[in-house]
Amino acid sequence: MRPPAQRRDTGPSLYARPRKNEPEFTPRVLAGVDEAGFGPLLGPLTIGAVALRAPDGMIDPWKRLEPLVGREDERNPACLAVGDSKAVFARNDVGRARLERTALVFHAQVHGLPEHGRAFLGATRPPLACDALEGEFWHALLPARLAPVPEDLSALVTSLAAALRAAPLEVACCSVRAVPACELNASFARTDSKGTTHWEQCAPLLVHLWQAFASEGLELVVDRHGGRMRYANLLETTFARADVVVESEKPERSIYHLRDDDGRSMRITFAEKADHLSFPVALASCLAKYARELCMEAFNAHFGALQPGLAPTAGYRNDAWRWLAEAGPAITCAGLAPSALVRTR
Numbered sequence: 001m002r003p004p005a006q007r008r009d010t011g012p013s014l015y016a017r018p019r020k021n022e023p024e025f026t027p028r029v030l031a032g033v034d035e036a037g038f039g040p041l042l043g044p045l046t047i048g049a050v051a052l053r054a055p056d057g058m059i060d061p062w063k064r065l066e067p068l069v070g071r072e073d074e075r076n077p078a079c080l081a082v083g084d085s086k087a088v089f090a091r092n093d094v095g096r097a098r099l100e101r102t103a104l105v106f107h108a109q110v111h112g113l114p115e116h117g118r119a120f121l122g123a124t125r126p127p128l129a130c131d132a133l134e135g136e137f138w139h140a141l142l143p144a145r146l147a148p149v150p151e152d153l154s155a156l157v158t159s160l161a162a163a164l165r166a167a168p169l170e171v172a173c174c175s176v177r178a179v180p181a182c183e184l185n186a187s188f189a190r191t192d193s194k195g196t197t198h199w200e201q202c203a204p205l206l207v208h209l210w211q212a213f214a215s216e217g218l219e220l221v222v223d224r225h226g227g228r229m230r231y232a233n234l235l236e237t238t239f240a241r242a243d244v245v246v247e248s249e250k251p252e253r254s255i256y257h258l259r260d261d262d263g264r265s266m267r268i269t270f271a272e273k274a275d276h277l278s279f280p281v282a283l284a285s286c287l288a289k290y291a292r293e294l295c296m297e298a299f300n301a302h303f304g305a306l307q308p309g310l311a312p313t314a315g316y317r318n319d320a321w322r323w324l325a326e327a328g329p330a331i332t333c334a335g336l337a338p339s340a341l342v343r344t345r
Helices: 093-111 117-122 154-166 181-191 194-216 232-238 279-306 317-326 328-334
Strands: 029-036 045-053 170-179 218-223 243-250 253-259 265-271
Touching: 029 194, 029 279, 045 194, 045 279, 093 117, 093 154, 093 170, 093 279, 117 170, 117 279, 170 194, 170 279, 181 194, 194 218, 194 232, 194 265, 218 279, 232 243, 232 253, 279 328, 317 328
Parallel strands: 029 218, 218 265
Antiparallel strands: 029 045, 045 170, 243 253, 253 265
């Protein structure tokens, strides 16, 4: 019988002191994974992954990057808002610009400023990217930018680079996986489980973070997958060569430590509302939301061209049913199979 886990100190990035007799663990890379659009009926699931290299180990990026970076309640246009994307984004010009500013300026630290939405999504390549994305019917209509009046963000990119050097922090990974409805439906049919499909779509990003950064000591936080509380079996399957130790499994937080014979070490935490607790998760949430909004702009442009006057949809269930009832002529004209358009789960 496993001894009960001792209480652990927590902070803005969910760091903790090691328990008695536990080997010292000092993370040098702080990472987070979050998704947008797993609940909707229409449009893709998007998953963001962020890794920050932190030579000083246990730090709070929100504090280190002040005043240039603030939480989601910041309304200063000169500030980059990093927080729960549902708070950073609003379906108006100001909210679109705020989300775009954050997503593109951080993403540019790794990939440079993209000239187009296709370049933003295309910066993440297979196997991290979904192979089906470029064949999606709306892919060619991805907009250049989300905000109606695009900003020149080059000065902010330079300012953030200076703030990161001073912190010191390095944006080591900024990736987004966009999974179209057709791919989700194929996975639902194969797994007969929405939860398993969710894990399978996140797994390439988790494995990449492990392979790229666990040799430095990786602190990875993942927004909890629905109501799932136990992840040990999934981790043992996904990381077959690693030893998986359960540190804690509680309704609000599940913590595991992975080590392998090659010297990799990772503490992975699945937490409720992780985007309020972990800076990398909050940034991953913003990247995922920005990617989904770009995709839904293209989705609506495709059907709007087929049926002028059709009101756009964000794809969430109540409005998706409204849209499906109104979009009959466009759907017929598009000639799409239902499985290419509407999620089965």
